[in-house]
Amino acid sequence: MNSFSRSFIKFSSVNACRLVRTPTLVQSLGFYGVRCYAKKPKGKRKVRELKPVTFTIPNYASVNNLSNMLNVKIEKLIRDLTSLGFANVTHNYILSREYIELILQEYNYKIDGENTGTTFENVYEELKSPVNPKNLARRPPIVTIMGHVDHGKTTILDYLRKSSIVSEEHGGITQHIGAFQINTPLSGRKITFLDTPGHAAFLKMRERGATITDIVVLVISVEDSIMPQTLEAIKHVRNSGNELIVAITKIDKFSNKKERERAIDKVTNDLMNNGVPIEKMGGDVQVIPISARTGENMDLLEESIILLSDIMDLKGEQGSNTNSEGWILESEVKKSMGNVSTILMTRGILTKGKVLICGNTYCKVRSIMDETGRQINQAAPSQAVEITGWKDLPHAGDEVIQVSNESMAKKFVAKRQSLLQSAREAANVEKLNQQRFLEAINKEKKDEMSTDDLDGEEGADQAGPPGPKKVNFIVKADVSGSVEAIVESISSLGNEEVVSNIVSAAVGIPNENDMKMARITDSTILCFNLGNLPSDVLNNKDKIEVRQFNVIYKLIEDVTEILTENLKPVYEERQLATVEIREIFNFSLKKKLIRIAGCKVTNGQLMRNSAIKILRGPDEKCVYDGKIATLKQGKEDTISVKKGNECGVTFENNFEDYEAGDKIVVYEKVKVPRYL
Template sequence: MLRRLSIVHVTCRRLIPSVQQSPSLSWALGSTRNYAKRTSSRKNDLKPVTFKIPNYTSVSDLSNMTNIKIEKLIRDLTKMGFTNVTHNYILSREYVELVLSSYNYKVEEQTSVLTPETVYDELKSPVNPKNLMKRPPIVTIMGHVDHGKTTILDYLRKSSIVSKEHGGITQHVGAFQVETPISKRRITFLDTPGHAAFLKMRERGATITDIVILVISAEDSLMPQTLEALKHARNSGNQMVVAITKIDRFSNPKQREAAIEKVNLDMMNHEIPIERIGGDVQVVPISARTGENMELLEESIVLLSDVMDLKAETGAQATLEGYILESEMKKTTGNVSTILITKGELRKGKVLICGNTYCKVRSIKNENGQEVAKATPAQAVEITGWKDLPGAGDEVIEVKNEATAKKYVAKRVALIQTLKESENVDRLNEERATKVFSKLKKENENEDESLNSETGANAKDEGPKKVNFIVKGDVSGSVEAIVESIASLGNEEVRCNIVTASVGIPNENDMKMARITGSKLLCFNLGSLPHDIINNKDDIEVAQFNVIYKLIEDVTETLTDNLKPIYETKQVASAEIRDIFNFSVRKKTIKIAGCKVLSGQVSRNATVKIIRGADEKVVYDGTISSLKQGKDDASVVKKNNECGITFGNDFESYEPGDKVVVYEKVKVPRYL
């Protein structure tokens, strides 16, 4: 029976990502397994592997290690489903193991399979029912922009967020915990932005929450971002409550009822199972400005959380777990992040691991900026002590000490590096196969045709012009949203190219990179920048924004300015040559065209065409050299006046009856 060694570092699916995308490689893998099974089933004795299997090896090296003739090895690999196999074709470790199995080699089986996504899983402890305790519900406010999401949170925590926001929209994930005034129950709220640019942030909000409050304005009903939020809520499997906002805008009770009824009908048309049609989604018409029905919304959340029976492990015995909501670099405190705890108890001194970095917690602050001794499940707090900035949305896990954290971070970085190497190997095999194909093609074509083909290919490969940008933001979520918004901007002529994107004020490396690549610096929500950044000696363009759609508009405008200009000719005046005069200057005779201006006004140094005959043949296209009225020089000659004109490049081949057309080239506006 065939036994194969699973890769210690990566599975085949992770080792070569293109396998999932390439039908031929996916078929090759299946064919290899089937071939190995058929071959090994005919043999009884297994040969031990006497050499160390490398992560990657070429066909020729594998031939030397196994003492199999390279011609036979290439032939057998082709039978297994590999295409374009040559002596320098590179095989991954798992493919090598499958090939060895087909030649009756014995490979040891190993059950543990690690990937960058699962490397930290062994740090998680199993759930202990004894440590389970009720926890506050995590509620996410979602909906279309300007439908009143933040106003609801304003009412609940008696703050004034709206007045502090740039452009009237929420641009960060706001997380805080409140004690409701009526039931005295604690609820954690996440306020995810409604602007279309924050797609990923809204997705993240829907996947780490228990209950989604879908906010729908009674004035606008369901809008694009409302439907998008509904999709995320459905995909996440969260429970949902619908809040119909802005009912205070209707003074007439009948108009209010009609608006609410329209929202209900629209929800039914989009298959939202509201209670009215026998579903389980509660619908609460509210006004956060007046406080109308806000108690009913609170009761709906509390009731739904009781039905869900939300519990989490807490106490020192449980391993802490959570998610990064935001991360940023602060001048006074260094790397900080907002973490939502889902399990365990957070205290100072604990060591946390997240992504490719770790943290020894130095301080814990709540949403009001006050230091707290500990944080429990469903609580969002700001912590300091990170070695590097963690990524927004990454999972956080507690480890015993810094040595353990360094060990697992190094292991994860090594796995990521292996994945990058596998991508390079796959690309290298494709390039080599392409070169072989090109070589065979050139042998069957003559030199000129090959040269023309190559020139055409090079011209095609040039592609659109890349306009470089460097993005700097206040928090990682904003940077992520900006990159997602502008990365796809452009067309077949010009494309947005993001050189780097990071958190914090532009530093020396950013300025150096901008100078080398000719990039424009896009700074988002960074406050007042240092003088040497704004007025830098290299004239690097630095743009500052507080509202994301203003940033997107600026990038679009910059890309538009880099489109190839198109000009159209606009006639501004015309004149007719009536007679030709000779004028002597310093023993030299100069011909002057005596003209009458028929329309517009003729100015000195204007661009003109001289047109002759019924077929309007252009005999001259250039500029006016001199313009006179009588013996005096003139700067402008208006309609119905006579004048004398000489033309540039000493052009004198004009005739009476020729028409002089004064024109200018007007740049045609272009859009992406």
């Protein structure tokens, strides 16, 4: 390494090569692992071949440092970078490793090895083993119930499971992904249902449901037909490639057969107009009118799901030597159980003691429970189970992969965290480059200014652009899916004056760190579905505002109201009275001459301490904006003077520059309601 670090090969435009000694620079950058080869010059003349040199390409380097490394003038390097498509390049522009490799290739360096393209998003892909056809066995279909709010999605599951979960939902809407496996009463076959929330706030959760499912049952109310979330669900189904069955619900609302058929025909026509190929028109999408309350045609819906799953020939690996895989549906912290997650299995047989890796955490499975809370020994593909044993809480929507042991889990988690940190650094580098470019432009502008202008401009630059006001929130919810949905919903609220800023978001009851963070950042804590909070949280000594919610749209409305209250107030002037100055009187008081305006109230009522404007001339130029100091009728002070009466008036700040014929307008400022 030391002999290496004393040399660096640079190629000229004529393919000659020379040795450049930069030991200090090379050692400071910590070179390793990249070989550069000199191209042999053409012709018969013998040239002593140089052995390839190896050096490290740094993760980040400024243009100035790179020019020193390559022994190239910085002006030429900037020109070359611009020709390669780089914008706003300056001497301190920071280049990432990938860009440095690109530049080395442009300067005729040959680089050993290729970038594997591993990112924090796909770092676990190498842990997956290829599919073994011998281990494939039929598995239950995974069915997602999707549709608009209050179209009867949960009522369908309620009927199938012969239980009542509708009454337990706050606000009458489902707010978590519920996963349940049922034995169908007619065929005895198993079906796994995912009940995705219908509220617009749960967009990501619905997307997650559409991508891990086999069949989507799109629920449409016969009363409302297609609604916004219905169109969104159709789009997700189309993008995901899942099979679709349409269930037209609430047909029991129509007692008249003709009215019912007319309403059903309207829904099918709307489906066709939105590109859904229904069977009626020669397509492959079944449309089934049902009533989950009376059970009408529910057996037909069940039969359609089983029939479609048989056509799809759904299979999953279930061998004992197959690594388990699945997806996190929900995760939360439960008392006496710790970190708990709901996993939908997609591959392998999950048993106790297996080590799973997910996101930035891992788990040695301590217990497995089904949807009823009963302890079970194993979980097969298409089964949704709750497991415990996580070191940290995994995020909903992340993939779960089995590894051989905890040592391997720690290794890959550390690798992912390193890649994640690199991604954050890359994002910060982009911001830094943009900031430096703007600073360079501002410096050029300052250099063109005169000294007086420069002083004023410096003061303005120190103040910085005002930007929107940030209103801080800390989000705490019962499960990670709710946290994700709330953050997604309220982070985009605001306008050019005020924005919602999420300081932190996590699962669980607000703790001491949350309270400290709220105090430091002046944040409002938003709690969702956390039940009865401890009194020391609600009645905290720092008077931190803690708001509780059970329905997400009420939370969104409340945040919108808070943001609206933080908008800059806007006032409009309302005219209350008009007064005409008819004559000027001079009054001597203690050797001091005082001017008094003799006025007549032409409209409204003039009050002492009223806010007034004095207007002059045909264009009504404002010569004074202030308040009345004294108001007299005759020699007596008065509080008010009504329309048609005369009075004497003086003004605050000893204003006396008024004339006969001027008009006094009495007004008040009224706050105008503002909305985001």
